[in-house]
Amino acid sequence: MTDSVDRRSAFIVDVLTEEFGASMALDPAAFRRKFRKMAASPFAFYRGSAALFYADQRGDFADDAFLDEQTSRVWIHGDLHAENFGTYMNASGHLVFNVNDFDEAYVGPFSWDLKRLAASVALIGYAKALSDRVIGDLVTGLARSYLTELRAIAAGGDDAIGSITLDNADGVLRRVLQEARLNTRVDLLAAQTTVDNYERRFSLGDGVFEIDAETRKKVCAAFTAYLDTLPESTARLRPVATQIKDVVLRKGVGIGSAGLPSYNLLLEGHTEALENDVVIYMKQAQVPAVARHIDDERVRGYFRHQGHRTAESQRALQAHADPWLGFTELDGAGQLVAEVSPYAADLDWSDVNEPEELAGVLADLGRAVARMHSVADDESSHDLVDYSTEEAIVAAIGDDTDGFVGHLVEFAHAYGVRARTDHQLFVDLFRNGRLPGI
Numbered sequence: 001m002t003d004s005v006d007r008r009s010a011f012i013v014d015v016l017t018e019e020f021g022a023s024m025a026l027d028p029a030a031f032r033r034k035f036r037k038m039a040a041s042p043f044a045f046y047r048g049s050a051a052l053f054y055a056d057q058r059g060d061f062a063d064d065a066f067l068d069e070q071t072s073r074v075w076i077h078g079d080l081h082a083e084n085f086g087t088y089m090n091a092s093g094h095l096v097f098n099v100n101d102f103d104e105a106y107v108g109p110f111s112w113d114l115k116r117l118a119a120s121v122a123l124i125g126y127a128k129a130l131s132d133r134v135i136g137d138l139v140t141g142l143a144r145s146y147l148t149e150l151r152a153i154a155a156g157g158d159d160a161i162g163s164i165t166l167d168n169a170d171g172v173l174r175r176v177l178q179e180a181r182l183n184t185r186v187d188l189l190a191a192q193t194t195v196d197n198y199e200r201r202f203s204l205g206d207g208v209f210e211i212d213a214e215t216r217k218k219v220c221a222a223f224t225a226y227l228d229t230l231p232e233s234t235a236r237l238r239p240v241a242t243q244i245k246d247v248v249l250r251k252g253v254g255i256g257s258a259g260l261p262s263y264n265l266l267l268e269g270h271t272e273a274l275e276n277d278v279v280i281y282m283k284q285a286q287v288p289a290v291a292r293h294i295d296d297e298r299v300r301g302y303f304r305h306q307g308h309r310t311a312e313s314q315r316a317l318q319a320h321a322d323p324w325l326g327f328t329e330l331d332g333a334g335q336l337v338a339e340v341s342p343y344a345a346d347l348d349w350s351d352v353n354e355p356e357e358l359a360g361v362l363a364d365l366g367r368a369v370a371r372m373h374s375v376a377d378d379e380s381s382h383d384l385v386d387y388s389t390e391e392a393i394v395a396a397i398g399d400d401t402d403g404f405v406g407h408l409v410e411f412a413h414a415y416g417v418r419a420r421t422d423h424q425l426f427v428d429l430f431r432n433g434r435l436p437g438i
Contacts (some may be wrong), residue, residue: 009425009434012052017436019051019289023260024437030251031438035430043083043123045423050079050104050116050289052422053415057112058293061415065407066108070392073299075316075376075385078104078290078370080113081120085365086346086365087180090320091231093342095180097164097173098318100367103336104288107299107311107384110373110393112290115415117369118142118408121362122416124349132413134355139412141359143405145366147397153374154390163369172352180345186275188342193246193266193277200274202248202266209249211263216247216331219263222282226328226337229311231356245277259283264340279340280324284333285310302384305334314338316376316384 017024024031038048046053056062077084077099086100118139125135135251152160161168161227166177192208193200202208211219227242246266262283269276285306291299303309307327352358374390376382397404429435 005425007022008394008422009429011012012422012425013435015052015055016049019292023286028438033415035426035435035438039427039430040422042420043081043120043127043422045426046120046123046419047081047083047355049422049426051292053116053119054112054290054293056415056418057109057115060418061115061411065391066111066396068392068396068405070387070389071111071175071396072109073107073296073371073385074110074389074393075313075382076106076108076110076113076290077316077317077372078106078108078288080117080369082117082124082349082365083346083380085368087177088322088341089343090318091323092320094163094165094211094320095177096320097169097177097347097364099372100344100346102314102317103285103310104290105310105317106288106294107296107401108290108294110389113369113373114143114146114408115411117365119415119419122412123419125191125358126416126420128353130355135416136409136413138355138358138362140405142362142366143408144401145363146271146370147394147401147404149367149370150374150390151394153370154388154394160371163371164364164368169364172347172357173364176345176347180343183342183345185277185342188279188340189275189277192264192279195274199245200266202264204248207251208264209251211247211249215249219247219265219280219282220244222328222330222335223265223337226282226326226335229326229328229337231323251279260286278324280337282328282330282335282337282415283329285327285336297385305329307334307336309334310336311338312382313376316378316382317372318375321408 005163020031034048038045059213073425079101080099084099084101085097087095087097088100089094092399121142122135122141125138130138149160152158164173166174166181169177189200192203194203204210223244234280244265245268250262262281265280265282267278267280269278286311287306303312305327311327312327314325322338324337326337328335328337347361352361370390373393377385377387377389
C-alpha cells in the first residue's frame with residue numbers, strides 16, 4: 001500500500017512540476033496562493049489539476065471507447081468541470097447560460113470533455129453527501145441529455161432545444177439569468193473605477209496596480225494590433241470606442257492563471273458619456289493541459305500562438321461570441337483580449353442541493369455541451385475540423401446508449417475516488433514542502 005501511495009505521490013509531483021515548473025520559478029508566491037486554494041477541497045484540487053486528469057487519460061484511465069479518427073478530433077472545451085458554466089451576453093444581445101472560460105480549449109477526444117464533467121459531478125455530489133446511487137443517476141441524466149440533444153442536432157435540429165436563454169430556461173438557471181439581467185455596466189464601472197475631475201480612471205488596490213510609462217506604451221501597441229483581430233461589427237465602433245483612457249496591471253486573477261500577467265484597459269465606449277465606458281482585459285495565454293497529451297501537428301500548427309488559440313477556440317465553440325474577443329502579442333507572448341462583462345454570473349452550486357434540482361440543472365448542462373461540440377465543425381467558419389462532429393459522435397455511439405451512459409457513470413465514480421485520494425496526497429506533499437520551487 002505504501003509503495004502505491006509513494007508512486008502516486010511522485011507522479012503528482014512530476015505532473016505538476018512539468019505543467020507549472022517554469023511559471024512557479026517566475027512567481028512562487030502566486031503558486032503558493034494557487035496551491036492553498038487547491039488544498040481547500042477535493043473539488044478545488046480537481047479544478048486546478050487538469051494536467052493530472054489528462055495524464056491519467058493516457059495512463060490508468062486510458063480507453064478508446066467510442067473514439068475513432070473523427071471523434072478523437074473534436075473541438076473541446078478542455079476543462080469542462082461543473083463550475084465552468086455561467087451567463088454571458090452574446091453578440092446578438094441575448095443573455096445565454098452556457099460553457100464559459102475557454103483558456104484550455106483545444107482539439108481532441110470528445111469523451112474527455114464529458115469524463116471531466118462527469119467526475120466533477122461525482123465530486124460535487126460527494127461534497128453534498130449524496131449516495132453513489134444518486135450520483136450515478138445524476139451522471140446518467142447528464143449523459144442522456146447530452147446524447148438526446150446531439151442526436152436532435154444531427155437529425156436537422158427541429159427537435160433540438162438549443163441555447164439556454166430566458167425564453168426556455170426554468171428553475172435554477174432561469175434565476176441565474178434573471179439575476180445577470182439586473183447587472184449593469186454602471187455597477188461594474190463603479191466597482192472598478194473612480195471619477196475625478198470629470199474623467200474616469202481605474203481604482204487601485206486589491207490586486208490592481210499602476211504601470212510605468214514604458215509598460216503602458218507596450219500594452220497600448222499590443223492593443224492597436226488586437227484591433228485588427230476584431231470582427232467587422234465591433235471594428236465599426238471605432239474610433240471613439242477604442243480610445244484608451246487608463247491601463248492597470250492585475251495580479252491574482254483566478255485559480256488557473258497564477259503567475260500570469262493580466263492588464264485591464266479602460267476604453268471610451270461608443271459615446272463620450274461616462275456610463276458607456278468599456279473595460280477589457282489582456283492576459284497572457286498558456287499552453288492548455290490537454291495539448292501535452294495530443295500529438296497532432298495539424299492542430300498544433302493551426303495557431304499562431306496561445307492567445308490566437310484561445311480566441312479562435314472560443315469563437316469556434318460559442319455560436320455568438322463576445323464581440324470584443326480577439327488576440328494580440330505582448331513581449332513575444334500570445335495574449336487573449338476580451339471584455340470584462342457586466343453580465344457574467346456563475347452558477348452557485350451551494351444553492352443547488354436536492355437531487356431533483358441538481359438533475360434539472362445537469363440535464364441543461366448536458367444539452368449545452370452537446371451544442372458546444374456541434375458548433376465548431378464543417379458548418380462553421382473554421383476549417384480545422386472539416387466534418388460534422390455531431391454526426392461523427394452519434395455514429396460512434398450508434399445504438400449503444402446504455403453502454404455510453406454506463407461508461408461515463410463508471411468513470412465518474414472511479415475518478416471521483418481517485419481525485420479525493422489525490423487531494424489528500426497533494427495536501428500532504430504541499431504542507432511537508434515536497435513540491436519543488438514553492
